Amino acid sequence: MTDQFNTWQAVQGEVLRRIHARDWPPGHPLPNEVDLAAEFGCARATVNRALRALAEDGILERRRKAGTHVALHPVSRATLDIPIIRQEVEAKGKTHDYTLLLRVTGDHPICGKALHITALHRADGAPFALEDRWISLATVPQATDQSFTDHSANEWLLAHVPYTHGDIAFSAQPAMASEAEHLKTSLGAPLFITDRTTWDHDRPVTIVRLSYAPGYSIRTTIGERPYSVLP
Amino acid sequence: MTDQFNTWQAVQGEVLRRIHARDWPPGHPLPNEVDLAAEFGCARATVNRALRALAEDGILERRRKAGTHVALHPVSRATLDIPIIRQEVEAKGKTHDYTLLLRVTGDHPICGKALHITALHRADGAPFALEDRWISLATVPQATDQSFTDHSANEWLLAHVPYTHGDIAFSAQPAMASEAEHLKTSLGAPLFITDRTTWDHDRPVTIVRLSYAPGYSIRTTIGERPYSVLP
DNA sequence: TGATGTATTATGTATGCACATATTAATTTC
DNA sequence: GAAATTAATATGTGCATACATAATACATCA
Numbered sequence: 001m002t003d004q005f006n007t008w009q010a011v012q013g014e015v016l017r018r019i020h021a022r023d024w025p026p027g028h029p030l031p032n033e034v035d036l037a038a039e040f041g042c043a044r045a046t047v048n049r050a051l052r053a054l055a056e057d058g059i060l061e062r063r064r065k066a067g068t069h070v071a072l073h074p075v076s077r078a079t080l081d082i083p084i085i086r087q088e089v090e091a092k093g094k095t096h097d098y099t100l101l102l103r104v105t106g107d108h109p110i111c112g113k114a115l116h117i118t119a120l121h122r123a124d125g126a127p128f129a130l131e132d133r134w135i136s137l138a139t140v141p142q143a144t145d146q147s148f149t150d151h152s153a154n155e156w157l158l159a160h161v162p163y164t165h166g167d168i169a170f171s172a173q174p175a176m177a178s179e180a181e182h183l184k185t186s187l188g189a190p191l192f193i194t195d196r197t198t199w200d201h202d203r204p205v206t207i208v209r210l211s212y213a214p215g216y217s218i219r220t221t222i223g224e225r226p227y228s229v230l231p
Numbered sequence: 232m233t234d235q236f237n238t239w240q241a242v243q244g245e246v247l248r249r250i251h252a253r254d255w256p257p258g259h260p261l262p263n264e265v266d267l268a269a270e271f272g273c274a275r276a277t278v279n280r281a282l283r284a285l286a287e288d289g290i291l292e293r294r295r296k297a298g299t300h301v302a303l304h305p306v307s308r309a310t311l312d313i314p315i316i317r318q319e320v321e322a323k324g325k326t327h328d329y330t331l332l333l334r335v336t337g338d339h340p341i342c343g344k345a346l347h348i349t350a351l352h353r354a355d356g357a358p359f360a361l362e363d364r365w366i367s368l369a370t371v372p373q374a375t376d377q378s379f380t381d382h383s384a385n386e387w388l389l390a391h392v393p394y395t396h397g398d399i400a401f402s403a404q405p406a407m408a409s410e411a412e413h414l415k416t417s418l419g420a421p422l423f424i425t426d427r428t429t430w431d432h433d434r435p436v437t438i439v440r441l442s443y444a445p446g447y448s449i450r451t452t453i454g455e456r457p458y459s460v461l462p
Numbered sequence: 463t464g465a466t467g468t469a470t471t472a473t474g475t476a477t478g479c480a481c482a483t484a485t486t487a488a489t490t491t492c
Numbered sequence: 493g494a495a496a497t498t499a500a501t502a503t504g505t506g507c508a509t510a511c512a513t514a515a516t517a518c519a520t521c522a
Binding site (some may be wrong): 018019020021022026027058072073074075076077078079080081082083084087155158159162163165166167168169170171172173174179188189190191192193196200205214217218219220221222223230 | 247250251252253257269289304305307308309312313314315318383384386389390393394395396397398399400401402403404405417419420421422423424427431434442445447448449450451452454
């Protein structure tokens, strides 16, 4: 016990320091929790807390009995916060504006009988994103009562309809005629697209495609963590 | 204590169930940890573990003294795993192939004196992604000794050079002349772009732009979690 | 030799307790 | 009445202990 590291952040900082200093290079096994706890002069639970957090970030790999190793290929694990569009626009210091373009009922291969909505989001008056959404009426019958003229379906759904899980895909697609028209860009211009499907257990809730105006990007960070909290 | 929920997963499942069932709608306060522990018949630490995990996922918001509330706008929090390109290609069941196109030294506004590398990644022979990279020679002098003809800089850096943090941006950009040529697509075609910068403390390590061939998308899921692990 | 069962081991997690800390609410002071 | 002080409270975290569980390593047996 050369030093005292008695908070889990301090332990985590010291482990990170050793990894960065290449005392423990990629693939290298760490001492077991009991030994580390003895060395750091803290409880095993504290070491566990620190190592578990690092494993969740993809920096360490842990297997029962096999022990803890520094990840061989430390996949950059980034956390994306996907806000509602109004918040996204307002976070840029611009005013959000919303126009409903279409609201009809129709059939969708996944949603079944569904409300089909198209809307345009603007930031300071300029086109920001085009929303093309299907809301399953089997799962969300109360959507029929909503006009979606004042507030976006995005926001109303989050606040009033629960979901258990979903999936998102990001891609780059050429602007189709309707997209080019509403986003005031040229046909075939590169658009950043997000396709999202959300479910409540096994029932589809909504399927939405957001086409962002040219110049849009999403940003995030990797490995940003309190570093080396010395005791 | 109506029922016994003595694992943190069981507690988490029950809390999620109540949120989804709208017993606790968005913005609603939860009972404090002591009361929940009494109700669930478990230790407070177990409740804490469950609620902390939900807060990390953005489902709950917790503040000391103020208590725990169901998130008002449960921002979809998605975790992206950004693998090295070889793994990404091989995960699709294709064979990865790599060609170094350029390797010169030059100056970069952020990296300073740097190694400039351009390379093409292929999947089953078809262009997959174009890599345009600067490696700071002040931070990574040993890069000079690497030819980068056999293995990608991507992989070598991860295995041999530590970094503490970085940032990533995703966007859609029209193909420039060199991109169109190497990715065998037309000028101005929509490309999915990732720009990444990594740092070791305050020193830049590498700056890389990956331009993916048309049709590429990244996918992830939200809220995918073991649900309702009953006791 | 090869398959199978068993012991060992490192992590995973529950418990009860204690104290730390942030933040709100109440109270006092000017 | 406003500002500063104090008290109350919910979460945050540490510790020691115990047992659970997964996975490896070893021994056993056909």
